[in-house]
Amino acid sequence: MPGLDLWKLAQSFGETGLVLFIVYRLVNRWAGAFLGAQTQQAQAMMAQATSIGSLAATVQNGQADQREVLIAVRVLAEKIETHKDYLKSIERAVKKEAQE
Numbered sequence: 001m002p003g004l005d006l007w008k009l010a011q012s013f014g015e016t017g018l019v020l021f022i023v024y025r026l027v028n029r030w031a032g033a034f035l036g037a038q039t040q041q042a043q044a045m046m047a048q049a050t051s052i053g054s055l056a057a058t059v060q061n062g063q064a065d066q067r068e069v070l071i072a073v074r075v076l077a078e079k080i081e082t083h084k085d086y087l088k089s090i091e092r093a094v095k096k097e098a099q100e
Contacts, residue, residue: 013020
């Protein structure tokens with residue numbers, strides 16, 4: 001049993017050996033779980049980064065759509081102003097004819 005041999009070796013080195021033995025046992029027992037948790041965290045962070053990239057692309061597309069709508073509203077406003085001018089000129093002509 002390798003743990004027992006390590007224990008005998010640790011006894012021969014005294015307190016330093018005892019500390020090394022405890023550290024070895026902790027690393028042997030928990031290192032795999034710790035690395036697994038770190039791997040899961042790294043994968044989650046990668047997924048989050050991908051999601052943020054997708055969100056940024058969606059926002060950019062939304063801004064482009066808003067820009068198109070704004071241009072359309074401006075064009076419509078110009079046309080309405082033009083029609084308003086035509087209607088005013090027609091009104092003036094009708095009033096002028098009514099007065100004559």
